[in-house]
Amino acid sequence: AVLLGIETSCDETGVGLVRVGADGPELLGQAVASSQDEHARFGGVVPEIASRAHLEAMVPTVRAAFARAGLEPRDVDAIAVTAGPGLAGALLVGVAAAKAYAAAWDVPLFGVNHLAGHVAADTLEHGPLPTPALALLVSGGHTQLLRVDDLAGSITEIGTTIDDAAGEAYDKVARLLGLSYPGGPVIDRLAGDGDPAAIRFPRGLTGPQDPAYDFSFSGLKTAVARYIEQAERDGRVVDVPDVCASFQEAVVDVLTAKTVRAAVELGIGTVVVAGGVAANGRLRALAQQRCAAAGLTLRVPRPGLCTDNGAMIAAVGAAVLAAGGVPSGPALTGNPGLPVATVLVP
Ligand code: ATP
Ligand code: MG
Numbered sequence: 001a002v003l004l005g006i007e008t009s010c011d012e013t014g015v016g017l018v019r020v021g022a023d024g025p026e027l028l029g030q031a032v033a034s035s036q037d038e039h040a041r042f043g044g045v046v047p048e049i050a051s052r053a054h055l056e057a058m059v060p061t062v063r064a065a066f067a068r069a070g071l072e073p074r075d076v077d078a079i080a081v082t083a084g085p086g087l088a089g090a091l092l093v094g095v096a097a098a099k100a101y102a103a104a105w106d107v108p109l110f111g112v113n114h115l116a117g118h119v120a121a122d123t124l125e126h127g128p129l130p131t132p133a134l135a136l137l138v139s140g141g142h143t144q145l146l147r148v149d150d151l152a153g154s155i156t157e158i159g160t161t162i163d164d165a166a167g168e169a170y171d172k173v174a175r176l177l178g179l180s181y182p183g184g185p186v187i188d189r190l191a192g193d194g195d196p197a198a199i200r201f202p203r204g205l206t207g208p209q210d211p212a213y214d215f216s217f218s219g220l221k222t223a224v225a226r227y228i229e230q231a232e233r234d235g236r237v238v239d240v241p242d243v244c245a246s247f248q249e250a251v252v253d254v255l256t257a258k259t260v261r262a263a264v265e266l267g268i269g270t271v272v273v274a275g276g277v278a279a280n281g282r283l284r285a286l287a288q289q290r291c292a293a294a295g296l297t298l299r300v301p302r303p304g305l306c307t308d309n310g311a312m313i314a315a316v317g318a319a320v321l322a323a324g325g326v327p328s329g330p331a332l333t334g335n336p337g338l339p340v341a342t343v344l345v346p
């Protein structure tokens with residue numbers, strides 16, 4: 001079966017075409033349009049701008065995905081769309097478009113969870129996910145440790161950030177340093193020229209009394225702000241690459257340490273790192289090193305599949321379809337606060 005996936009939860013309009021196979025979903029073609037540049041001067045996503053951009057980009061992006069896959073609408077057997085979590089207006093555009101296509105082509109529609117999509121992205125590259133698996137989901141809005149027993153229906157949160165998400169910390173620190181939005185890719189690049197041991201920034205929630213599987217990044221962001229302020233008061237020039245490398249080391253040190261600890265303590269042998277921050281070079285390298293040392297198998301999708309896209313939504317749809325999931329009803333609507341445990345929305 002061929003699935004069309006539609007993603008509009010934030011500032012990427014993503015459309016992907018995927019074939020459901022025994023070896024997992026196969027990516028046939030995809031297209032992504034981003035309104036990122038329109039938000040850059042505001043330092044973060046402006047919901048109204050994102051909704052309008054989705055509206056304008058939807059039809060051309062669907063056409064581009066079909067062209068790249070060499071397919072036509074009549075080849076589509078089912079549609080999967082992001083039903084949440086995300087921005088209300090942005091989700092609405094995707095769900096409305098998906099309903100219209102499903103009605104016009106007379107195919108079933110599945111409203112699915114964006115976060116399950118980030119995890120499912122890995123199956124496009126590495127095949128079916130062995131379960132149980134432990135997923136570290138690190139994105140612009142989320143930082144969670146998830147126990148995945150079934151990608152199509154059973155995902156349990158075992159830890160989460162108590163304040164900022166990891167990607168949000170990257171974006172805020174980039175702003176403090178006067179760098180462009182989104183901050184993750186810029187800091188990732190600049191950190192390559194810096195010394196990760198130059199400044200010892202705090203590792204949040206790593207004390208003996210702290211919750212083992214939860215995260216905190218707002219103290220780290222404040223520490224970076226203080227460091228910059230102090231340097232300015234002292235008349236010192238801030239070494240931007242050193243700050244980037246040291247900040248990044250603090251983030252990925254905590255992320256990888258807690259993930260490996262959770263996998264070992266819960267007896268889970270497979271670790272997946274997913275979400276936009278999983279594109280980070282240092283996170284990928286340190287996760288690989290620490291998982292190997294602990295005897296864990298690590299799976300990370302290629303960077304292009306880590307950030308928001310429609311193929312990952314089609315990949316969840318593929319898992320749901322293979323598990324015999326019931327299509328969503330005509331009342332399907334976007335849910336900005338959809339919990340990660342709800343993979344398929346009725
Ligand atoms: P969510 O998935 O939680 O709803 P989102 O969809 O906005 O949020 P993603 O698109 O998954 O988030 O990821 C975007 C985030 O990833 C941004 O915060 C961005 O700075 C960060 N990011 C992207 N590339 C990198 C990188 N190479 N290093 C670190 N962070 C990165
Ligand atoms: Mg985005």
Ligand code: FE
Pocket residue numbers: 114118139140275276307308
């Ligand atoms: Fe996302």
